[in-house]
Amino acid sequence: MDHHPTGSRVTMQQVAAEAGVSVSTVSKVINGRYGVSSDTFDHVTEVVSRLGYEASLVARSLRNSRTNVLGVLVADFEPFSTEVLKGAADAIRGTGFELVAYSAGGRVDEHVGWERRYLSRVMGTLVDGAVLVTPTVTDVQYDGPIVAVDPHTGRSALPTVTADNLQGARLGVDHLLELGHRRIGMVTGRPDLVSARLRERGFREAHAAAGVAVDESLIRLGAFEPDQAGDAARELLALPDPPTAIFAANDLSAMAALEVAEEVGILVPEQLSVVGFDNIPDSALASPPLTTVQQPIRQMGHDAIAMLVRMIAGEELAETHVTLETTLVRRRSTAAPGGTS
Numbered sequence: 001m002d003h004h005p006t007g008s009r010v011t012m013q014q015v016a017a018e019a020g021v022s023v024s025t026v027s028k029v030i031n032g033r034y035g036v037s038s039d040t041f042d043h044v045t046e047v048v049s050r051l052g053y054e055a056s057l058v059a060r061s062l063r064n065s066r067t068n069v070l071g072v073l074v075a076d077f078e079p080f081s082t083e084v085l086k087g088a089a090d091a092i093r094g095t096g097f098e099l100v101a102y103s104a105g106g107r108v109d110e111h112v113g114w115e116r117r118y119l120s121r122v123m124g125t126l127v128d129g130a131v132l133v134t135p136t137v138t139d140v141q142y143d144g145p146i147v148a149v150d151p152h153t154g155r156s157a158l159p160t161v162t163a164d165n166l167q168g169a170r171l172g173v174d175h176l177l178e179l180g181h182r183r184i185g186m187v188t189g190r191p192d193l194v195s196a197r198l199r200e201r202g203f204r205e206a207h208a209a210a211g212v213a214v215d216e217s218l219i220r221l222g223a224f225e226p227d228q229a230g231d232a233a234r235e236l237l238a239l240p241d242p243p244t245a246i247f248a249a250n251d252l253s254a255m256a257a258l259e260v261a262e263e264v265g266i267l268v269p270e271q272l273s274v275v276g277f278d279n280i281p282d283s284a285l286a287s288p289p290l291t292t293v294q295q296p297i298r299q300m301g302h303d304a305i306a307m308l309v310r311m312i313a314g315e316e317l318a319e320t321h322v323t324l325e326t327t328l329v330r331r332r333s334t335a336a337p338g339g340t341s
Helices: 012-019 023-031 038-051 057-064 079-092 114-122 165-179 194-210 226-237 251-263 281-285 297-312
Strands: 069-074 098-103 129-133 146-149 160-163 184-188 219-221 245-248 273-278 291-294 321-324 327-329
Touching: 012 023, 012 038, 023 038, 038 114, 069 079, 069 114, 069 297, 079 098, 079 129, 079 281, 079 297, 098 114, 114 129, 129 297, 146 297, 160 165, 160 297, 165 184, 165 194, 165 245, 165 273, 165 291, 165 327, 184 194, 184 226, 184 251, 219 226, 226 245, 226 251, 245 251, 251 273, 251 281, 297 321
Parallel strands: 069 098, 069 129, 129 146, 146 160, 160 321, 184 219, 184 245, 245 273, 273 291
Antiparallel strands: 291 327
């Protein structure tokens, strides 16, 4: 296609011709509407960028029209993301912004790369900025500010809010070691997630600091899936020399371990201590109530929105990577081996 004289406006028709798609497809991409595959979206966006259509009046008016709505984008509405949303709602009060929560309902095919698809639909038309909750990828670039909460890949080019997973895991395992446990099992999280790997590292560092060897046969994959975590706990408790305590990489896995212990007739905490990670609301209602490492999840949602509001206002962020402290919440699922507190 010929280069256009400076100042001339590239039309949707020209973009469509260059991209080999229909004008309606270009319109959908520009307006962030549904019905465009991520490949087509990326292709058309590249053509738009190359031809300079973004400088046109239509695109500029889209980009400059404020919606005063902020988006919180989640893969699914599970306990963690729901707590983040509560914190986001706390932070929105008095800002003049409104909040929209967007999810595809945790469809399996959305597990990786869902962020790009969601952002293409909402950014610039529905929302002025977005918080991505536990994104799988953070190399996303859209015309608007984005903050990532607990990104799976760790610190990124985007501003991030996370909790101190390493310190938290050490707190949980130190508690078990201080109670006198020496055979501590771990039900791990998803190995592709930085937060899960840090929790396993904390498990190992706590053992090393206490001079206690880690028995590798006591480490089982739970993958943050309650069914798989339950199977992992069942295997651990069936060993000839079972662990006296289990540290689980999240509360849902820990509660699955509590259920399995009850199934097989092992008393908690008399015969088995269990520690979780997250302190989701349900952990206090478990049977027995779960000792867990508290991530300030609600605070993470609050801080992410506060950062986003400052970014939209054009303010410099004092800190672009915020790490919040974790704390141990001691309840009734832990005791010394043999059941004494």
